[in-house]
Amino acid sequence: MLDQIRIVMIHTTHPGNIGAVARAMKNMGLVDLCLVSPKRFPDEEADARASGATDLLSSARVVSSLDEALEGCHLVVGTSARGRHIPWPVINPRQMAAVACELRPGKRMAILFGREDRGLTNEELHRCHHHVHIPTNPDFSSLNVAAAVQVVAYELRMALMEQQAGDQPQWGTDWDIDLADARETELLFGHLEKTLVDVEFLDPNNPRQLMTRLRRLFLRAVPDRVEVNVLRGFLSAIDRVVVRAAPDREVAEKSSEALDAAQKESGNV
């Protein structure tokens, strides 16, 4: 979809903005840049602000009329602040990106960006099927042109990614370690409770809400396997200190047996 989008900059004054647009486009995966009568281009300042997207500047097409810029495009949208004399169908960048997702193969969409000081003329806006309005603070609504391209390009990429993600399940992915399953988590809580008793922080005859609070904390974080193992390793280390500190040999041996059993259960701690 991104290769069906053409960014058209009209009468841009500052070459730095052209460079920043090239960078924003390449960041988001757009490739087709067309410049209608830029004031200064090519230009060192454009190269500097492009910051590695100079390939996009080299392949940019420079033309002298909007007609040439729109060649081969079927859908034309123009970025605009609100409040023109005759209102046009106005969409926001997200709605525009949704339209872009519907483009069939071979159909191209041009997105027009106007001059730094005055935007698009009414004549240019009347060439458009839709106007795109980026929501802004009404008291300070004039976006930098590269910032506007950045927002529009970002929405296009977001839409593409959502399209690709489709109905794929998202829960429990995007992590390097597998999530712990319920059995592993319960073994952790069992071990934790025993250690809390051994260090005499939890009174089994008056447990109050201590385990409930700890369960809520750890379950809320949805721990992964390594995290569970780290915690059980920590508990085992505490258990060993408990054994060493036990004045009563019998208690120490009992704790030691329980520790061995717990470690067998949890596998590699």
Place this chain on the structure above:
Amino acid sequence: MLDQIRIVMIHTTHPGNIGAVARAMKNMGLVDLCLVSPKRFPDEEADARASGATDLLSSARVVSSLDEALEGCHLVVGTSARGRHIPWPVINPRQMAAVACELRPGKRMAILFGREDRGLTNEELHRCHHHVHIPTNPDFSSLNVAAAVQVVAYELRMALMEQQAGDQPQWGTDWDIDLADARETELLFGHLEKTLVDVEFLDPNNPRQLMTRLRRLFLRAVPDRVEVNVLRGFLSAIDRVVVRAAPDREVAEKSSEALDAAQKESGNV
């Protein structure tokens, strides 16, 4: 909600970026900017790129540590490219904006932006509840810091506007003129059909799909009242020419009567 968001820029090198951030923030309605040890600030270049958002630069707080920057914040998110050694919960700017919408009064969220060349350090990222990743072209993923702030600030404003719009009906608004109702549209089609017959473009004995195609075109555009009146005015003008051109007086009179009736029906044409 926007006044509960603090933008924190850490060790920014180029004052131009600070200015561009101030502009992007003010464009989107954000007000709270905090700079941790900026290399050059205040600076003329920052003022120039702020382009009228110098009030935001004046009110920006300059501090020397992240601790100071995060004072009074409850939720901390850091912008980051993917692929850190230990992955953190990663959300995109839209999900981040959804979280921001849930902030209760008195709770503040800080959004951290790192150095131009290296972003946030691991230590800084480990201060964060979430990492925010702006989806990018994997082959060219380093966004300009002001462009990143622009995207994040845009999503916050979009979320605010959606929250405000709530479940309000959206169809048929946002236009200066009322939409034509079904009766007005049908009068237009009746008038159109008659005129098409009069100018001998439509053969009543062999109408084919002409009216169907014209209905589809105009209905797809969902015309407003003024547009319907303009079209009927145009048809009436054609009707008058038909009357003048009629070689047969009887036909002319018949047409004229029909025209009067049509105009009476449509009101002010």
